[in-house]
């Protein structure tokens with residue numbers, strides 16, 4: 160596939176001809192970037208099974224989040240992190256790194272299998288299981304408590320694979336077209352069906368903390384349906400559900416804008432400003448080199464995305480010690496969001512690099528559309544990168560155009576320099592760096608940190624040379640916002656992608672069973688359900704299903720358990736009381752339950768079981784505090 164080169168971008172570089180110093184500085188930075196880029200690509204490959212040197216035991220194509228197994232334990236594969244990483248690898252593949260194809264194919268096979276692994280979010284047959292955030296590296300379910308579901312994963316996986324399918328369809332080779340149609344589509348279709356089905360339900364955000372509607376999730380879902388629909392049409396598959404839902408998702412996306420910035424999470428009671436790297440990452444993840452500076456699509460060069468970027472950056476100026484000496488409008492270390500307390504709440508490499516990456520994409524877009532328009536909305540951003548900036552439209556051949564782009568490039572580069580300043584000399588990228596002194600913190604060798612470096616480098620090269628741009632995902636024709644936003648859902652079918660490597664016979668029809676248990680409990684006592692199948696934790700205490708007491712009242716001491724179970728199967732189960740001193744009380748008998756048969760092909764339907772606790776009741780421990 161031939162990516163459309165951006166020859167016009169050369170003009171940006173040549174605009175510096177008059178000033179010797181910046182050119183030198185930029186060459187030096189470019190040199191440093193190439194060096195760190197090599198380390199970063201290798202850092203990613205080291206974290207992919209089965210051969211990655213830091214991913215022992217990971218199955219082929221499984222991308223671990225980090226080799227760190229304690230404090231924090233990230234030795235899992237996250238659907239989101241893996242999807243973003245794979246998109247980077249596919250982009251590198253398109254840019255000529257042909258050795259990466261086997262990684263892409265292994266990933267496809269691993270994802271086909273993971274889609275069928277039933278898990279605490281659900282099973283494949285209802286689609287719910289696709290929202291599970293993470294799995295063990297041996298492709299088995301993780302039963303621990305977690306912020307689930309997370310609905311960005313399927314969209315990001317689809318985007319990575321759709322980009323690969325675009326290449327397969329461009330080679331003219333029959334076997335490549337067949338791989339796209341039979342293997343890639345089989346996996347992508349489940350993910351797109353999930354998005355069309357569940358986009359209008361809440362889930363956890365990309366930081367796994369807030370339950371609500373996340374800007375990032377909504378933005379990447381819109382993109383996935385738009386490009387998925389285009390691919391489906393090329394391959395001859397039905398796309399009506401994608402076409403009907405994409406505009407509704409875009410409509411919801413508009414509602415996050417509060418006049419000053421995009422609020423990261425809505426439909427939540429989380430008390431935060433909502434200023435968050437979530438939105439910057441969303442702008443990057445939905446960048447389209449052929450789009451204009453569209454506010455509706457929050458494109459990197461759009462007034463809203465630029466205004467948002469300034470608000471985001473400024474939120475870290477005074478809170479981190481390492482930023483204290485930086486002048487007001489200069490580049491600084493940035494993190495996830497100002498209220499963050501995870502590992503002490505520090506800057507992250509991937510978020511600091513994101514500021515630069517958004518702006519490199521913006522530079523590409525201004526060069527393509529041959530102008531920069533400064534509006535009241537983004538004037539504050541412009542003033543901080545170029546103080547004489549004024550509202551107006553500046554054409555390609557004007558001096559002002561060159562000055563503006565020059566200033567943006569310098570500003571973006573300065574964020575890369577900040578990240579470099581706080582990288583260890585080995586180039587190893589952890590998750591965070593200390594807000595106090597800049598030393599690396601939290602998970603080491605974070606795959607996403609490395610991937611973020613590589614995408615930043617590609618974005619910069621395309622902004623400053625004729626390095627080919629990323630392929631368009633169809634944004635220019637997907638910007639129509641319906642006049643009224645509607646709540647909706649288009650349920651679809653989910654099938655194991657057997658042709659792509661899913662185990663034959665997997666992914667059978669499952670029924671969503673609600674177990675209602677009457678059990679009077681004291682504050683601090685918790686109830687669990689356990690049983691003789693994988694879905695019920697195989698009688699293992701640590702894998703037992705936690706219950707919720709949201710509807711518990713004095714009149715109705717109700718504990719609820721929800722689990723998808725294979726239709727027409729029989730299970731043996733019972734309930735457990737976990738005392739406030741972590742000991743357990745057991746029921747005095749085991750129960751059996753036969754799940755109804757499949758309601759109809761695919762959709763398994765629902766069932767409810769009514770139970771009452773049979774066994775000893777608990778008493779609060781009398782431990783002294």
Ligand SMILES: *[C@@H]1O[C@H](CO)[C@@H](O)[C@H](O)[C@H]1NC(C)=O
Nearest residue numbers: 216294295296297298299300
């Ligand atoms: C998969 O990995 C987990 C975590 O290491 C382990 O507990 C489990 O036994 C493994 N399962 C299989 C089937 O190997």
Ligand SMILES: *[C@@H]1O[C@H](CO)[C@@H](O)[C@H](O)[C@H]1NC(C)=O
Nearest residue numbers: 359360361372411644645646
């Ligand atoms: C569902 O869509 C409607 C219409 O856009 C919106 O008002 C509502 O917040 C959405 N809810 C979720 C959870 O996405």
Ligand SMILES: *[C@@H]1O[C@H](CO)[C@@H](O)[C@H](O)[C@H]1NC(C)=O
Nearest residue numbers: 473476477485486487488489
């Ligand atoms: C920097 O910003 C702070 C807070 O907005 C302001 O109080 C201060 O005067 C500014 N300093 C400079 C040098 O502009």
Ligand SMILES: *[C@@H]1O[C@H](CO)[C@@H](O)[C@H](O)[C@H]1NC(C)=O
Nearest residue numbers: 503593594595596597598600
């Ligand atoms: C840097 O700060 C972190 C806390 O953010 C602290 O744990 C660490 O010891 C400090 N390192 C040095 C070299 O001062």
Ligand SMILES: *[C@@H]1O[C@H](CO)[C@@H](O)[C@H](O)[C@H]1NC(C)=O
Nearest residue numbers: 726727728729754755756757
């Ligand atoms: C349900 O299972 C029973 C025995 O396990 C089997 O005889 C029956 O055909 C199954 N019903 C359906 C609808 O699959």
Ligand SMILES: *[C@@H]1O[C@H](CO)[C@@H](O)[C@H](O)[C@H]1NC(C)=O
Nearest residue numbers: 691692693729730731751752
């Ligand atoms: C679980 O127990 C039920 C009831 O005894 C039995 O029919 C079923 O086969 C068991 N399932 C497994 C996976 O052992």
Ligand SMILES: *[C@@H]1O[C@H](CO)[C@@H](O)[C@H](O)[C@H]1NC(C)=O
Nearest residue numbers: 691698731733746747748749
């Ligand atoms: C329920 O079944 C499990 C697994 O066979 C067994 O360990 C447990 O003792 C049984 N409980 C009762 C009360 O029979």
Ligand SMILES: *[C@@H]1O[C@H](CO)[C@@H](O)[C@H](O)[C@H]1NC(C)=O
Nearest residue numbers: 676677714715716769770771
């Ligand atoms: C649970 O409690 C409710 C309210 O007291 C009662 O109506 C219901 O029959 C109970 N369920 C069982 C299985 O005992």
